[in-house]
Amino acid sequence: MKVQEGTGPSAIDRLNRQRQVTLLANVKPGGSQAAVITKMNQFAKEQHRPAYSTGLAGRSKELGRAGYYFMLAFVLSFVFMYMVLAAQFESFIHPVTILLTLPLAIPFASFRY
Helix, strand or coil: CCCCCCCCCCCCCEECCEECCCCCCCCCCCCCHHHHHHHHHHHHHHCCCCCCCCCCCCHHHHHHHHHHHHHHHHHHHHHHHHHHHHHHHCCCCHHHHHHHHHHHHHHHHHCCC
16 A cells, blocks of 8 residues: 555535535626626536536526526416407407517507607
C-alpha cells in the first residue's frame, strides 16, 4: 500500500443526499437572464453526462415558474372567453370564429389617428 499526498474539497455540499455544485453568476447590464439560462442548459446537454442532473435556483427558478404560469393564465383566458361566447351565442362554432379574428385586431388596435 502506498500513501500519496493530494488535494480535495474543503467541504462537500449536498442536496437531497446528492453532491451539489453551485454556479453563481451575474448577467451583464442589458443582458437577458433567459438567454443565459438557455445557453447553460444547452451546454449541459452537450456534455452527455447521464449521471449528472442540472437545476435552477433563486431568481432563475422563479423566472421559469413565472413563464409557466403566464402561459397557463393565457390558455385559461381563452377557455373562459370561449365558454362565455358559447353561452352568449348558444353555439359551439361561432365563438371559434370570433376568437380566430382577435389576433387580426391586435395590429389595427395599436394604430392611433
